[in-house]
Every structure is written in structure tokens, then in C-alpha cells.
Amino acid sequence: MELSEHTKNILGLQLPTDPRWVDLASIRLEDILTDHAYCEQKAALTCISLIQRYSQRVELVKQLSPIVTEEWGHFRLVLHELHKRGLQLGTQRKDLYVNKLIEFQKKGGSEEGRFLDQLLTMALIEARSCERFKRLSEGLQDEYLRNFYRRFMESEAGHYTLFIELSELYIDKAIVRKRWKEWLDYESEIMQELELRGDRIH
Numbered sequence: 233m234e235l236s237e238h239t240k241n242i243l244g245l246q247l248p249t250d251p252r253w254v255d256l257a258s259i260r261l262e263d264i265l266t267d268h269a270y271c272e273q274k275a276a277l278t279c280i281s282l283i284q285r286y287s288q289r290v291e292l293v294k295q296l297s298p299i300v301t302e303e304w305g306h307f308r309l310v311l312h313e314l315h316k317r318g319l320q321l322g323t324q325r326k327d328l329y330v331n332k333l334i335e336f337q338k339k340g341g342s343e344e345g346r347f348l349d350q351l352l353t354m355a356l357i358e359a360r361s362c363e364r365f366k367r368l369s370e371g372l373q374d375e376y377l378r379n380f381y382r383r384f385m386e387s388e389a390g391h392y393t394l395f396i397e398l399s400e401l402y403i404d405k406a407i408v409r410k411r412w413k414e415w416l417d418y419e420s421e422i423m424q425e426l427e428l429r430g431d432r433i434h
Contacts, residue, residue: 245360270324274330352408365385
């Protein structure tokens with residue numbers, strides 16, 4: 233399944249990944265798989281945290297509960313792929329990309345604004361992950377891994393959409409769209425500043 237032009241436009245990312253990233257990742261497979269595994273683990277834990285923090289938001293709890301299971305399943309799939317190749321799950325590294333996103337989250341102001349930023353942070357992480365997985369699904373020499381990452385690409389696109397839809401369920405769409413544009417502008421700046429590394433998903 234190719235990402236349709238509609239889906240690409242919805243992702244909204246302003247700066248595509250440098251094509252050289254796939255070449256760098258292909259020679260650092262143990263590192264990239266390790267980082268991917270921890271990304272899936274952290275996604276599951278973040279969804280659990282959102283459920284705990286906003287347990288009164290019924291639809292959020294309903295929609296994110298299966299995502300927890302799915303993300304943890306993805307962690308196990310990547311872990312299996314590591315072990316199948318005789319590789320080890322290394323130590324978790326600092327995620328500079330995610331840390332930069334967190335810096336942009338509203339710390340004060342209204343509870344609604346903080347809630348929105350948490351959802352949009354997750355949407356952006358899923359969107360960039362989707363774009364990176366698409367790069368891997370097209371650029372890796374290993375045919376099995378190309379198909380492996382195609383499946384992840386499709387899943388992340390759905391997750392991105394879910395976080396945007398949850399935002400618009402609880403908050404006025406105009407507010408969501410305005411803030412989302414600010415997030416996209418900021419993320420583009422991050423992508424230009426961060427060093428291009430083949431041992432990281434982000």
C-alpha cells in the first residue's frame with residue numbers, strides 16, 4: 233500500500249527526510265532496530281500516561297487502549313527481528329528530536345492548551361515516524377526489511393490521524409489547525425538543526 237497523495241498532504245511535514253538517511257541507517261541496522269524498539273515502547277507508555285491523566289475523557293480512553301496493545305506488539309516485533317538476526321537490544325538513547333518537541337509544549341496557560349499540545353506532539357511523532365518508515369520501505373536493500381517497514385508505515389499513518397481526530401473531538405477545529413501549523417513550522421526548524429544520524433529513527 234502506497235501512501236496516497238491525500239495521506240502525504242495530511243501528514244503536512246514541511247521538510248522531507250534527507251535521502252542519505254536511509255543509506256546511513258542501512259549500515260547501522262542494530263542501532264536503528266534498537267532505537268525503533270524503544271520508540272514503540274515509549275509510544276505505548278505515553279498512551280498509558282494519557283489514559284491515566286485524562287481518564288474522564290471516555291472516547292480518548294476507548295481509542296487509545298487498543299493503541300497501547302498495538303504499540304507494545306510492535307516493540308515485540310522489532311525485538312524479535314533483532315534476535316532473529318543475532319543482534320542485541322542495546323541501551324536506550326536520548327531522543328533529541330522528541331526532547332525538542334517537548335520543549336515546545338505549553339507549560340502554563342489553560343489545561344486545554346496543554347492537553348492539545350500533548351496530543352499534537354504524539355501526532356507529529358507518528359507522522360515523522362510514518363515518513364521515516366516509508367523511506368526505509370523504499371530504500372533498504374534488504375527486501376524483507378522493506379516489507380517489514382511498509383507495515384509499520386501503514387500503522388503509523390493511522391495513529392497520526394487518530395491523534396488529530398481526538399484533538400478535534402475535544403477542542404475547536406480552528407484552534408487545533410492553528411496550533412498544528414505552529415507545530416509543523418517548529419518541527420521543520422528542528423529537522424534542519426539536528427545532525428543527520430543513521431542510528432536513530434528520528
